[in-house]
Amino acid sequence: MREDSNEFLVTPWEVRGKVDYARLVAEFGLTPLNQELYKRLTELAGGTHKLLRRRIFFAHRDLDWILDKYEQGEKFYLYTGRGPSGHTHLGHMVPWFLTKWLQDRFDVKLYFQMTDDEKFLFKPELTLEKTRRYALDNALDVIALGFNQDKTRIFLDTDYIGVLYKIALGCAKKITFSTVRATFGFTESSNIGQIFFTSIQAAPAFIESFISEKNVPCLIPLAVDQDPHFRVARDIAPKLGFYKPAIFHSKFLPSLSGAGKMSSSEAMSAIFTTDSPDAVRKKIWNAFTGGRPTIAEQKEKGGNPSICPVFYYYAFIFEEDDGALEERRLRCMSGDLLCGECKEELIGRIVEFLEEHQHKRERARDLLDKFLLKDEETF
Ligand code: TYM
Secondary structure, three states: OOOOOOOEEEEOOEEEEOOOHHHHHHHHOOEEOOHHHHHHHHHHHOOOOHHHHOOOEEEEEOHHHHHHHHHOOOOOEEEEEEOOOOOOEHHHHHHHHHHHHHHHHHOOOEEEEEOHHHHHHHOOOOOHHHHHHHHHHHHHHHHHOOOOOOOEEEEEHHHHHHHHHHHHHHHHHHOOHHHHHHHHOOOOOOOHHHHHHHHHHHHHHOHHHHHHOOOOOEEEEEEHHHHHHHHHHHHHHHHHOOOOOEEEEEOOOEOOOOOOEOOOOOHHHOOEOOOOHHHHHHHHHHOOOOOOOOHHHHHHHOOOHHHOHHHHHHHHHHOOOHHHHHHHHHHHHHOOOOHHHHHHHHHHHHHHHHHHHHHHHHHHOOOHHHHEOOOOOOO
């Protein structure tokens, strides 16, 4: 969606302004996750997840079809990814948390794509050496989340191109320049790698079907900025004889500065998995909130959690208990809970989470080889 008078923009490479998710649903042509499908998913999964209950995963394409197939005995596989342009921040992990839950609940394979090529092509300052280094670093975060070793493989595009290229070529042959220009806003001065790139991101959506020579359903959890790639992929799938991939869309964990999603290149806008407790403290204390300019005013009129990144950190990641989250929301709105207390508690929770995550990240170094797919390997 392009920017207009309401001032927001969502593309795979940039998110700006206050995102209006209802408008995105309409303009991207998504289907909201309704109560009936939520119920069916959680019944089949044998449980629920806060990202679903709170409709942070709020929309989909063909999730109902994936469940039909599952019930008919056609197991799906999961596919998601990361564009390694820096360290991982907590927003990146939002789709990965649900992906892990889905893998555990449905006992399915996961392909995880590291688009080191994409970040090289789209970020003038990045070399392939750097994007490779970030990809291997970011892979530690993926592994640290505890994905099933036997059922998960991570690949860098530049390592795994031997398999990807054949699929990407099939896609590229069906995608016109006019489609990518209209979908992604490319111009005469876009480099030709950028124009081709969507076919590389589409490839893993078909990889199991390509390798096994029979159609295998694919489910892709992501935040909604990545949807345009798969709109194109879904359009061409039937022409290639593949199933359309199903997509499950998350909202964005907002920037600590208040608007848009977080950015790998703006250190203060996000908490990175490598941040020290001091850095966390500084960032959260600096964060924009839904609070009032003075304590007296806050006590009298209350705060506004619906615009507050600190509140969203609790809702997306750091508060499991729905009752406690609602109580926090009401106490904020009534003026009973002040921003200082709310921030201090969040700092404690983030620091505790990161301490454990950073240990797991270190341990993940020994597992990296097992998770990485190279050359023509399959799994
Ligand atoms: P990247 O590296 O920009 O983002 C990785 C994943 O994180 C999501 N995301 C967020 N989710 C919630 N809150 C946020 N603030 C936030 N910021 C980013 C993204 O939507 C993405 O799911 N080209 C892709 C990498 C990729 C990929 C994929 C992603 C390759 N294949 C398949 C999803 C599915 C990229 O640069 O993602």
